[in-house]
Amino acid sequence: MQIEILTLFPEMFPGLLSSSILKRAIERELVEVNIHNIRDYTHNKHHTVDDTPYGGGAGMLLKPEPIFEAVETIKSGLSPEECPLPVILLTPQGRLFSQKIALELTRYRRLILICGHYEGIDERVAEHLVTDEISIGDYVLSGGELAAMVVTDAVVRLVPGVLGSEASAADDSHTTGLLEYPQYTRPPVYRDWAVPEVLLSGNHAQVAKWRQQQAITRTLERRPELLIKANLSPAERRLAEELQKG
Numbered sequence: 574m575q576i577e578i579l580t581l582f583p584e585m586f587p588g589l590l591s592s593s594i595l596k597r598a599i600e601r602e603l604v605e606v607n608i609h610n611i612r613d614y615t616h617n618k619h620h621t622v623d624d625t626p627y628g629g630g631a632g633m634l635l636k637p638e639p640i641f642e643a644v645e646t647i648k649s650g651l652s653p654e655e656c657p658l659p660v661i662l663l664t665p666q667g668r669l670f671s672q673k674i675a676l677e678l679t680r681y682r683r684l685i686l687i688c689g690h691y692e693g694i695d696e697r698v699a700e701h702l703v704t705d706e707i708s709i710g711d712y713v714l715s716g717g718e719l720a721a722m723v724v725t726d727a728v729v730r731l732v733p734g735v736l737g738s739e740a741s742a743a744d745d746s747h748t749t750g751l752l753e754y755p756q757y758t759r760p761p762v763y764r765d766w767a768v769p770e771v772l773l774s775g776n777h778a779q780v781a782k783w784r785q786q787q788a789i790t791r792t793l794e795r796r797p798e799l800l801i802k803a804n805l806s807p808a809e810r811r812l813a814e815e816l817q818k819g
């Protein structure tokens with residue numbers, strides 16, 4: 574998969590791309606992440622990328638021309654199999670990002686992510702260039718860079734082969750619709766706090782049952798609204814109903 578990120582602040586990305594799972598995915602050529610400086614697509618002497626909003630108001634807006642040019646340049650080099658590809662604007666006005674959307678995005682061979690800044694972006698970018706608008710939460714960031722990093726990280730770890738067996742995504746919170754069960758590692762007792770005995774028993778069936786119960790209980794306690802939409806087996810659904818009754 575290739576992820577093309579358009580930004581005014583390319584210097585924000587090397588840390589993300591040179592650490593941990595993303596670094597390994599790039600080294601193993603499972604993923605390629607290209608950072609494009611929007612300023613490189615300007616034609617004026619001062620490389621101006623922003624201007625004041627028509628009608629007045631505070632702040633500056635990103636101009637449409639360099640963003641259209643950057644996207645069109647990236648698209649011009651693509652093979653027919655790679656088109657159409659999602660052109661995603663990171664914006665607090667977009668659909669709320671989720672594990673489901675991350676999984677949906679792994680179906681594409683290439684994604685384009687556009688990071689806004691300042692007061693926002695000329696609306697013609699949303700109207701005529703982008704195919705999707707994503708928000709990472711109901712709050713306002715200074716720029717789309719952190720949002721693009723969140724989307725990139727969440728998508729890349731779902732690309733087949735990226736996570737080794739040591740970190741499977743199957744039980745992760747939000748994958749099945751449930752929060753993940755609690756986990757423990759050595760030592761078995763720390764400051765008088767013991768690891769639940771069943772986890773030390775070596776009985777795989779019992780461990781699986783305990784984890785299933787814990788995942789349901791935890792979801793009920795912390796995010797009960799998730800249970801309604803969760804993809805539960807009939808047994809899990811019965812268990813959820815019993816636990817709900819108390």
Ligand SMILES: C[S@@+](CC[C@H](N)C(=O)[O-])C[C@H]1O[C@@H](n2cnc3c(N)ncnc32)[C@H](O)[C@@H]1O
Nearest residue numbers: 663664665689692693708709713714716717720
């Ligand atoms: C200061 S914000 C602009 C907010 C805009 N004036 C509004 O009210 O919708 C600047 C940029 O940060 C990014 N951004 C801010 N909050 C975001 C969020 N919750 N999710 C995704 N991107 C966000 C967007 O790219 C946005 O263009």
